[in-house]
Structures are given as C-alpha cells and as structure tokens.
Amino acid sequence: MNIPRIALVTGANQGLGRALVEGLAARMDSRDLVLLTGRSQRRVTDAAHEVGRLSGTRARVEGRVLDVTDTDAIARLAEDLRARYGGVDVVLSNAVARVLPEESQAERADEFIDVSNTATHAILRSFGPLLRRGGRLLVVASSLGTLGHLDPRLHHLFDGASLDQVEYAVESWRGAVHNRTAQEGGWPIWLNVPSKVAQVAAVRAVAAERRANDLADGTLIAAVCPGMVDTATSRPWFSDYSQAQSPAQAAEAVLDLVLADHVDPALYGELVRFGKALDWYDGTPPVEQDRMLTP
Template sequence: MALVTGANQGLGLAVVEQLSAVVDTVYLTGRDADRVARAAAVLPKNVVAERLDVTRPSDVTNLACRLADRHEQLDIVVSNAAARLSPQLSSADQVRGLVDTNNLGTTRMIRAFGPLLRPDGRFLVVASSFGSLRRLPNQLRDRFDARAVTLDDLDTVMLDYVDAVETGQAAVRGWPDWINVPSKVGQVAAARVYARSAAGRFVAAVCPGLVDTEASRPWFADMSAAQTPMQAAADVVALAVDAVEPRFAGELVQHRRVIPWR
C-alpha cells in the first residue's frame, strides 16, 4: 500500500499513476476534496482518493489513524505536497505558507506515517537540487546538521526563518534571497534526521529535476529542457519500488546519483 501527498496534479499525480501499476492500493491525497476525487476517478480502481491538507495537523493524524485501522502497515509514503510560489508576490507574503506546507508538512508526515511503515518500507521526500548545505553560508549550516538536530529542532529553525523573512531580517542573518533554498535544505535535513532512526526502512529525499508543470512555468522563460510529469515520476517510483543502493539512504538522490549534502 502506498500514499502520495500533493497528488491531484503534476508530478504527484504521475507518481500515483505509475505506482498503481505495481502496488495493490495507492492513496491519492490533496487538500481539495473535489479535485482529489476527480483526479482519482480517471485512474485505475486501486487508486483511492483521500483529502489530506498537510498544513492541518489533525488531517495528518486522522488519516494516519484511518489507514492504520485499514492496513496496519504501509509500504510506501511519498511526501510530495508543495506550496506554489508566485513571481508576483514578495517573499514575505509567501514564506509562511511555503514553510508550513513544504517543511512542517514534511515533518508532520514523518511523525504520523513513519511509525506505520513496514520494517522494509520506504519513505521519500520530494525536494530539489537546492536542498544541499552547500547552498547556505557556513554560519547557518549547523542549524540543519542531521547528525545533531531533531525534527523539532528543524521546525524551530524554519519558523525562525519565516519570522526573519517577514520582518526583513533574513539577509542580515545570512539567509539566501530565494526562499525556496532554505525550504529545500530543511526538507532534505528532515529526511536525513528520519533516516537515522529508520531501522531498516529506506528513507531518502528525491530530486526529480525540472518538470513542466503549472508551478514551474512562471519561473522559466524556456521549458524546452523540462521533463513531463510522467518522465520525472519514473525516477521517484524507481526509488519507491526497485532495488536501491544502500548509499542512497538518507541522501538527496537525482537520477540515481547522490547530490552531496556538504
């Protein structure tokens, strides 16, 4: 049994479609119940629609309880939900929603669904190549060091970052201009923290690369090199179901290659 968040369109929908060919039951989730139902209606019958807003802690815990009652254990979780950014809005106007979805949403999913994974289950966090400590100045790196921090620590760091952006202090404190960079670093750090205690489960962050979606198009003048969602999903699904190299565990993986953390 597999669960995919942010799955009613784009990459998430493609991941669900491909998983449905190899997994008995796939839960397609998203925050809008009608859109989730419409997306699932055109897919195979083993795809089940469930409303899940990862910014609502009660949504996450309630769905985890329901699925535990139905299945006891999960085989695969793909944490793919992501907030859409707009070039027309300031960073201060968007950073709280971004972090609540991408970062706190990821840690909520780990806390609620990690314990439900089978001993050989897999948990993937969809991130990007921005999710490397090399993208941050030295003075900020220890705040994301997965050898020391906890999920609670990461939540605190990201909320502090939100406050810094909203109050105009982010640049003074050394944060990059582009708010997606700290967010992606935080997501990969969360996967690394979880991987430390995964006890046989495979946990990794995955970078699908540039994908031609409605979320991506406003940021790129030329999308000719972008993958379709179905092309990009193949890499994600391969990490979810195929044999994987042990060196990928806890890392950010793109096209079967590790993007170095440091």
C-alpha cells in the same frame, strides 16, 4: 499470501503527484491500494476516478482529502491507515505551494513553509512509525536541498541536526522573515532554498535514528530530486524549457527508487537524483536576482 501494499501520495491532483499516482497504480498489483490525496474533495475524487479508468492501471486507486498544512489531519489519516491496514508501504510527500515570480516571497512565507516544511515534519513523524518492512518514505525536494546553497553562517542549524532542531531552525527562519531580519541573518530572499535544505535535513535527521534497523529490513527513507519538470508550479520561473521533463517522465526515476527490490545503503537518508546521492555539502549560496525555483 502477500499482504496488499498501501501507498500514499500527497499533492496528487495534478503535475508530478498525479504522475506518481498513475505510475504506482500501473506498476503495483491489483490487490494493492494507492491513495491520491489533495485539499479539494471534488478534484481528489475526479482525479482518482480518472486514474482508475486508465488502461494501464492495475492497483486500486482511492481519493482522500488531506490538507497537509493541517498537522492534526495528517496524524488522523496515519491513525486511520494504521487501524484499517496495520501500516503503509509507500509514502510520497510531494505537496508544494505555488509561488509566482511577481509575488512577494515574504508575504507568501507562511503558506510556503507550512506546505513544504511543517507538513514534511508531520509526515515524517506520523508515517515513519507506520512503515512496514521494506517500506519507502520519500520526500520530494530539489537539488537546492544541499547544505552548500545556504550561507555558511546557517550551516550549523541543519548539519547533523535532530528533527526537533530542524523544526526550530525553520521556525526561526519564519520569524526572521516576519521581523524583516532574515537577510542580515544570512537567509536568502528566495523561500525555495532554505525550505529545500530544511526538507533534506529533516529526512537526514529521521534517517540517522532509524538507519540500522531500516537497512536490515530493506526500508528506505530518503529525499528525492526529480529534476526539471514542466508543471504549472515551475513553468512561470523559466524561459527555457527545452530540457524539462514531463511529469510522467520525471516520475519514472522516483518510482524506480520506490519499487526497487533492494535498498542501496549509499542512498539511505540522502537526497537522491536519478538514482545517485547528491553531496550534502555541495552547492553555493544563490545570487538573489537569480530565479530559484530550480529542480
């Protein structure tokens, strides 16, 4: 008898995270469990109940409170899932901090870095060891996550780095923002660029250590770019949404990757967009007046 699969999605109350939960719940089996997580008990509970009542839902859906900025809470949840179920099968790290165009990037740096980067590091460390054979651990990033989007002076901080080294680079960036030395060091004003590069670098670091064993048993660790998605987080940054996908549409390519029967070695440890790996070295540093929360 097959063991029920356990899936976890962070930042899942709304937007893409909610759509990922809905898609998993529809495409997994009735014995499987999808955990919808977020910071608010009420919103998590309501969202889980709503997904559970959808006509297409097959799997069980439960809400769990998880503030991804609390790394101890991430570790406790991982340990709880280990004790209850012996491991996990799907982890989708999707949480993101919402920043508006009129807000100071520097003033929001701590929250943004904590949600997007510190949490990513903690999820990789806590849930990577819990992945069962054939498991999937995907970090939702963006096409800005390729190294070429950073000033060449910063490339050595992330290219071929270990997870500890990526974490050190992120904290160095945070310190430079607070000390107002970030721009002279080559860091862009817009938080989303170094944050996404660091997310992808963290995934690459963990994947490099696990690649042989994971490919042998069909396990996938990767970053994913869902493309432009019409959500409350991204809408303030764009004037033209004619090419934007709904959260449900954007979730499809991610779910296809999650639920594929086989792992394409070319995608392992890479930033994947619509089923294809993006070149890690691609991209150009942003022009600072550009709006940079792009997909």
